[in-house]
Amino acid sequence: EPVDLVEIAVAAADGFQAARSDHPFTLEVEPSSLPLVGDPMRLRQVLDNLLTNAAVHTDPGTPVTLRLRAEPGWAVAEIADGGPGISPENQAKVFDRFYRVDDSRTRGSGGTGLGLSVVHSLVTAHGGAVSLQSQPGATVFTVRLPLSAGQV
Ligand code: ATP
Ligand code: MG
Numbered sequence: 597e598p599v600d601l602v603e604i605a606v607a608a609a610d611g612f613q614a615a616r617s618d619h620p621f622t623l624e625v626e627p628s629s630l631p632l633v634g635d636p637m638r639l640r641q642v643l644d645n646l647l648t649n650a651a652v653h654t655d656p657g658t659p660v661t662l663r664l665r666a667e668p669g670w671a672v673a674e675i676a677d678g679g680p681g682i683s684p685e686n687q688a689k690v691f692d693r694f695y696r697v698d699d700s701r702t703r704g705s706g707g708t709g710l711g712l713s714v715v716h717s718l719v720t721a722h723g724g725a726v727s728l729q730s731q732p733g734a735t736v737f738t739v740r741l742p743l744s745a746g747q748v
Pocket of ligand 1: 645649650651653654677679680681682690695696697698702706707708709710711712713735
């Protein structure tokens, strides 16, 4: 029984906007549905963890965007923010368990450093992949998940 990543993302977007009204938020959804085989609660957790990071590791007022699109065979979700970014050195480490960037902004946010390792595990368990592009002012986490058979 496929689940629809569009439905999951719309719910995650609603939750984000309710909880994080200090961040301008945009949801950009091109396809009407993205059917996947997977656990909807865990896919929601993937989006929630990435959206929460985009809010708590940036200043209030920093724009956050959730984009969904289809590539042949794949559902693609991008979580983007206009925050300070993650240095190239730290980009290699942020998916490690308990790794947190050692700066005042991260220390103040009080997390455990598990969120991205959970994202990586859950996306991999669904047959997908997560990647990161970041520079000051533009950070994008890209999640690719296989569309269910017969969908393109
Ligand atoms: P947790 O998610 O367990 O509550 P956390 O957010 O600190 O804690 P991760 O989600 O694993 O842990 O993120 C690891 C580190 O990567 C963060 O501590 C932060 O330094 C950095 N980071 C993650 N997302 C962003 C982002 N969007 N912008 C800037 N830094 C980020
Ligand atoms: Mg986190």
